Every structure is written in C-alpha cells, then in structure tokens.
Amino acid sequence: MELKLSGLRVIVPASTKGIMRRVVEQLIDEGCDVAICSRSEDSVARALRELSGGRGKAIGRACDVLDKEDYESWIEEMVAQMGGVDIFIPGVSAGGGSDSERNWWKNFEVDVLSTVRGCETVIPHMQAGGGGAITFITTTAAVETFGGPQAYNAMKGSLLVYAKQLSQDVGKDKIRVNCVSPGPIYFEGGSWEMLKDTMSKWFSKIERDHPGGRLGTPEEVANCIVFISSPAASWVSGTNLMVDGGFTKRVQF
Ligand SMILES: NC(=O)c1ccc[n+]([C@@H]2O[C@H](COP(=O)([O-])OP(=O)(O)OC[C@H]3O[C@@H](n4cnc5c(N)ncnc54)[C@H](OP(=O)(O)O)[C@@H]3O)[C@@H](O)[C@H]2O)c1
Known part of the structure; x- marks a missing residue:
C-alpha cells in the first residue's frame, strides 16, 4: 500500500520519546518533514541529532504546550519553516493521577486546551493549503x-x-479529524515500565487482561496513527480507532 506521505509536512508536539517519537521516526522514513518539541532543550537537541539523515527532515525546539503564547508561536514557526502544514498529531498528556483538583486542571490545560489551541492555530493554514489531517x-x-x-x-x-464535532465542521475544507486510542503500551522509560517495577502484581493482571497476554508497543500504535493520518485513509474521518490488542471488553458499535 502506498501511504502517499512523501513530501508532506507534519507537526507532532511532545514527541521526543514514547509513542509520538515512534510516529515521528515512521513519518521521516516515509519522506515527511516533521516538527517536534518537548519541554527539554536537551531532549529536543538529542532527538534532532538522532533523527537526522533520514528520508525526511526533522526540525524543532523546546516548547511547553502549557504556555499558550509560546506553543502558538512554535506552531507558527514550524509552519513557516516547512512552508505549510498537512498533518497535525497532538498527542500530549499530563498523565494519570487522582489527587483531585490539581489533576483536573493539569489534564484540562495540557490534554484538552493545548489540543484546541493547536487545532485553532493549524486549521487556517490547512484551509489555505487546501486540506489536511488531524489525529x-x-x-x-x-x-x-x-x-x-x-x-x-x-x-x-x-x-x-x-474531534467528532470538529470533523463535521472542517470536512468542507478537506480536513479530516480522527482519534487513535491506545491501550497500555510498554516501552523503556515509559509509565508502564515504572508500574511494572512498583506495582508488579497489578501489572501482571493487566498483561493477562490482554487476549494476547502482553502490552502493546509504540511501533504497533504508531503504525495506526501514521496510516489514519495519511492520504491512504482519505475516506476516514470522525472515527476513533482503538489500538489495544483486544484489551477493552465492550462491543464497539
Ligand atoms: N503509554 C501508554 O500506555 C498510553 C496509553 C494510552 C494512551 N497514551 C497516550 O499516548 C500519548 C503519548 O504517551 P507516551 O506514554 O508515549 O508518552 P510519554 O512517555 O509520556 O512521553 C511524553 C512526551 O511528551 C513530552 N511532553 C510531556 N509534557 C509536555 C508538555 N507540557 N509540553 C511539551 N512536551 C511535553 C515529553 O518530553 P518532556 O518530558 O521533555 O517534555 C515526551 O517527549 C499521550 O497522549 C498518552 O496519554 C499512552
């Protein structure tokens, strides 16, 4: 299958490690130019070094998506440097936790508000460029x-x-909007590695709750994110793709 990604310009915030880093690597292998960031200058510099020399080019700088002004400026800078944007993949999170109000604000500001701000910044560029994809x-x-x-x-x-309601609104501009929902994903330095060490019994139960008896990998999720964001998925919009090896038990109508 031809994904038709070569030459496309992609913005992937919060992407120096984990699932989003694997997404960036795959996009570069497909010939995309990709803009990356994270809060740490060192991590971004290291990632840019490691990503250099591929089919596509990686650019980026440190940016905390929590900082509205800096996040919007980072997006504008990346669009200007790449000459436009075809794909936007916001996958940042403040993570789990239940110490009440602090978590609610953090998850609202990092997970939700930064995604909304990012969409509102990239959509005019996609409209001007004749379309795009947001995942x-x-x-x-x-x-x-x-x-x-x-x-x-x-x-x-x-x-x-x-995502669903945005997809209805921007469909007329040839912009597709979708979600990818991973189940537990294991990688070195990730939250599930930490849980394996600190809550080993619970970790084993989570492994057993997967029909395949294991957690997923960044590669398995990135494959689906890259596909659904690519022109090969041109007729997919407003959907939520579960990528969990059968971990969820509901019937998905
Ligand atoms: N891992 C899983 O099991 C799993 C399961 C379901 C869904 N997900 C979702 O998949 C996405 C990626 O998760 P992951 O586990 O692969 O990621 P992760 O290991 O938590 O990595 C997060 C990346 O985001 C950067 N980052 C964090 N906060 C940031 C901020 N405020 N501004 C800019 N960059 C920031 C981090 O770098 P710095 O620390 O240097 O900023 C790092 O590069 C998240 O949305 C998560 O909710 C993950």
Missing part, C-alpha cells in the same frame, strides 16, 4: 472504566467529542 491520541480509559474515576480518563473522553 488526536486519546486512550482506551476514555471508553472503559480503568484506574478509578480520574481527570485523565474524562479529559481524554472530551477529546473524542471535540
């Missing part, structure tokens, strides 16, 4: 009870609603 990264915990009632699950759930 949010949500979670299986937004659609099935997991880890207790917490801001992470509810705020990610609100992104599903926003």
